[in-house]
Amino acid sequence: MAVQTNGALGANRLDRRKAHTRQALVDAAVGLIADGRGDRASIQEITEAADIGFGSFYNHFDSKEQLFETASEEVLECWGQMIDRACAGISDSAKLFAVSLRISGRLAWTHPEIARFLTGAGLKILDLPYGLAPRALRDIQAGQAVGQFTISNAEIALSAVSGGLLGLLRLRERHPERVEESAVDELAEASLRLLGVRAPEAKRLARLPLPPIETW
């Protein structure tokens, strides 16, 4: 009756097997959202995509909703922490905002699965306390506070910036030949102008060298 319900880290083979099954479910859910199937997929469809037995689903989740919530949290948190690592040490609000957005836009090249998840999820990502939304909102508000951003409503601005990001990711997904990496920097520049940064300064900020981006 020992308490050893770690799960994630390989306490023993049984735990690792369980974690593996769970991860297969989460990955399948991410893939289904990325495919635009969203949460309309049946549990049977999910377990088939995960290549596990139907009943195993209930060893890990009580409902589809719970699985999709977990999957969203995992993807968005992974993304958010990637941004945090890349932006460590940047203190200037506008610069922080620009770098975050430029790294996020580059997800279409560096982490296509995350990018496809984001386009599949749409603006719903703004309702979740993970990923870009809370970080970008924080950065926009910081920029407002120091007068770098003149726009008055941070939440509306965030929604506009997110819409631009999603538009870029989606266009790249559908027509890769029509979106080059420079489009990401142009989006960052335009977003800074939207926030109220003067055009020349926006151009400069959107072309600063980026910290190294992790590619798995």
Place this chain on the structure above:
Amino acid sequence: MAVQTNGALGANRLDRRKAHTRQALVDAAVGLIADGRGDRASIQEITEAADIGFGSFYNHFDSKEQLFETASEEVLECWGQMIDRACAGISDSAKLFAVSLRISGRLAWTHPEIARFLTGAGLKILDLPYGLAPRALRDIQAGQAVGQFTISNAEIALSAVSGGLLGLLRLRERHPERVEESAVDELAEASLRLLGVRAPEAKRLARLPLPPIETW
């Protein structure tokens, strides 16, 4: 065996009754999308919301998808034509864009049901050939052509603008006290800056008098 399948206009009472039932279904679908239930609602739920018998559904539509598509088309086309009427006579691209956006943002006050439909539908409205998307894309491209807008990718810009609009409508829906009508004009101003219009000119364009808005 006379051919009189007009339906919409009151050819006779039978046709009017049929049109009424159909409209009840469309209205219910719009309301369900507005409520965020989207196309996950069952047909039973739809007919109950429309207050008609279950089987009547199939007198009008083959599937939920078809109903929701029809409902989307109807709402978006209604909105698009409202904008067309209001903008008749405006030739300047930037002005046209600004007026369209300002009228659209004011939907939250003038036509809350359309506004709620839009926030419920999200960025999916960009995939449809009705409503704001095709008109705004046309205006943005016209502005690019004459050099008023310097942004390079019209589709990404449109997505950003749409994101801002949806953010405003959503914020107003959830926290009416935090969004005044002036926020719409600020969004238009910021959007123009995003498109590449110089800040003072953007401010001027976003404050021009609006044509009269129809309120039903």
Place this chain on the structure above:
DNA sequence: ATTATCTATAGATCTATAGATAATGC
């Protein structure tokens, strides 16, 4: 022996249709 996975299935829910009922046309 314990634990997770898998298969099979009961019960709930949903879709699509058939047939009965009600309303209108002529």
Place this chain on the structure above:
DNA sequence: ATTATCTATAGATCTATAGATAATGC
């Protein structure tokens, strides 16, 4: 007589669970 609506229901699909099977721990 014609047409649309409504009620009832068959069949399909989906969820949740029970019990059997397989894998691992000790």
